[in-house]
């Protein structure tokens with residue numbers, strides 16, 4: 001079976017260990033067919049980011065060239081051993097989409113896919129980095145944590161509906177559960193999740209099975225089995241992503257994830273080349 005990891009980081013991201021080549025070599029050693037390099041896109045082009053430590057979230061914009069050129073040279077160097085795919089994990093922040101565009105255009109003929117993710121929510125007290133443990137004390141500012149879930153899924157619906165936001169894949173779909181916080185009103189939140197799934201299907205967006213959740217307090221992949229079943233029923237395509245922040249985490253728990261996907265009914269995984277989707281069998 002061909003294993004492909006579509007979500008990895010590196011020292012370019014400032015909070016991950018190991019350079020790009022170390023990730024590529026780790027993937028070759030694990031006999032992967034694909035290693036997707038998906039660095040966090042620079043935050044510094046965004047406005048009103050003063051209250052988040054964005055310098056620790058991604059490379060500055062003046063390193064974009066070096067990231068892409070480094071990835072291109074690795075793609076060439078190891079082309080007989082592995083397919084190196086070039087990507088970004090792009091943060092969706094409402095009303096700030098067109099800025100990404102200007103920078104991304106330069107690399108458009110090199111990019112294989114883009115992960116659209118939400119790590120920050122607009123709130124009355126500014127941007128809230130809800131998945132950063134340093135912001136856990138902010139959770140007390142909400143009367144009910146369901147407000148966070150609602151905000152998150154409304155933002156996700158806006159991301160999927162945004163015509164200017166070009167992306168192929170939704171990253172860590174149910175991320176707000178990371179710290180083992182689950183919705184109080186499960187039905188209400190599930191309704192919003194389902195709306196996001198329907199929009200994703202309509203736009204032919206792929207959803208990743210992100211195994212980093214298994215390394216977090218929630219101890220479960222993103223999204224939950226319940227959501228993956230709904231995705232399967234809607235005919236939504238999937239890829240696997242480890243969200244590795246260390247070369248050792250490449251392809252983390254992929255075999256058990258493939259077992260889960262097969263149990264649900266999935267027979268193939270998506271694969272991207274220059275933003276075009278094909279499939280590999282599982």
Ligand SMILES: [Zn+2]
Pocket residue numbers: 009013015040245
């Ligand atoms: Zn990261």
Ligand SMILES: [Zn+2]
Pocket residue numbers: 089117119171172
């Ligand atoms: Zn992420």
